Amino acid sequence: MAEDADPARRSIGARRNPDSADAILEAAEAVLVEAGYAGFSIEAVARRARAGKPTIYRWWPSKAALLLEVYQRQKRVEVPDTGRLEEDLVGFLKNLFAHWRETSSGSVFRSLIAEAQSDETAAAALADYSLGRRSHTGQIIERAKARGEIPAGVDSAVVADLIASFAWRHLLTNRLDENEATIGKAVNYVMRGIAAPAP
Amino acid sequence: MAEDADPARRSIGARRNPDSADAILEAAEAVLVEAGYAGFSIEAVARRARAGKPTIYRWWPSKAALLLEVYQRQKRVEVPDTGRLEEDLVGFLKNLFAHWRETSSGSVFRSLIAEAQSDETAAAALADYSLGRRSHTGQIIERAKARGEIPAGVDSAVVADLIASFAWRHLLTNRLDENEATIGKAVNYVMRGIAAPAP
DNA sequence: ATGCTCAAACGAAACGGCGCGTTTTCAAGC
């Protein structure tokens, strides 16, 4: 992938070298996938990118910052919009699990969560990110509300939190190959809770 | 806490020294609480326990093993049994969050989850543990089933997984001071999903 | 425009420091 950095990539003068930045980000992703979070060190990334450590430290103040940018470069998961809430939720989770399994996104996100447990920067970044995107799930639920499929009183933040928690836990415990039935069942419980009139 | 190890604690001959083991476990807990997971190293624990590193490595093959034993020494959280499922679930989550906040259990468990992302041993131990205890939540739900409060067809594993996920996510994102209303709301959604007749 | 100087970023190498996991040494008690 990025293992043979362009030998012509050299300093381009008194401004940031985008080639270096790219090489570093790609190397970071590659190291993460190949060696896992345990083998993810600034040294290893620098070696892999054929870059100097100071170059990395200049642009990314912490391991967490680098991880975060790698994560943000990832392709986004597809969010279905079928017109039925339950179908959307199950489809989204299936897409998400497949995405996490089949691309490096899963490794990167797992690492970010782990890093957040010991690095304040990572924790803040993760919180920002979660809050900022308001999660795809929230949008799915809001759409269902807008078309009157579920009561307007439903607190989409709470529901989205439940779904997101489910996804996180499966990611962190390496159960992304969960069969569709389990996903469907979990979503179904939440779904009925949403749809039922408040007691 | 364990900072002044008994100066009289010395080798007791050809068997394991329980005083040393205790001192090491207590030191590990103290280091984790005071310096966090980032500062948790075998060296630091050995220093704190006034023990030699080889002594630690002899009895705990990895950092994960030590973490796990520290976690298992913790006091258990109280599981309510009021005769009403919703009350039990909310009460349990409240107890659990308070327990995680006010004792070192939260720090230890967070660290264990983080460690599991880079250490295979920790991952296996965590999976064993989660599976083995079948979670307190599962017992709560099974009780409700036994007294006929909810349909016998309810899959308690799935529901317990939802509740546990909710708890994990709040632990990992440092939101253990969530107000009672949020907990209640989340549980309420799940509850109604359980109670409602399958569509 | 042209040419000069300065500042910035680059890769590479080296630094001291620390934690790793291991090995060795020595003393103590069964």
Add this chain to the structure above:
DNA sequence: GCTTGAAAACGCGCCGTTTCGTTTGAGCAT
């Protein structure tokens, strides 16, 4: 004599930083 424990030292790797020489754009004067 056996096992255990404490202590010290080992080589290794990564940390975050500093220094070096080189490359190049930007700013300014001519």
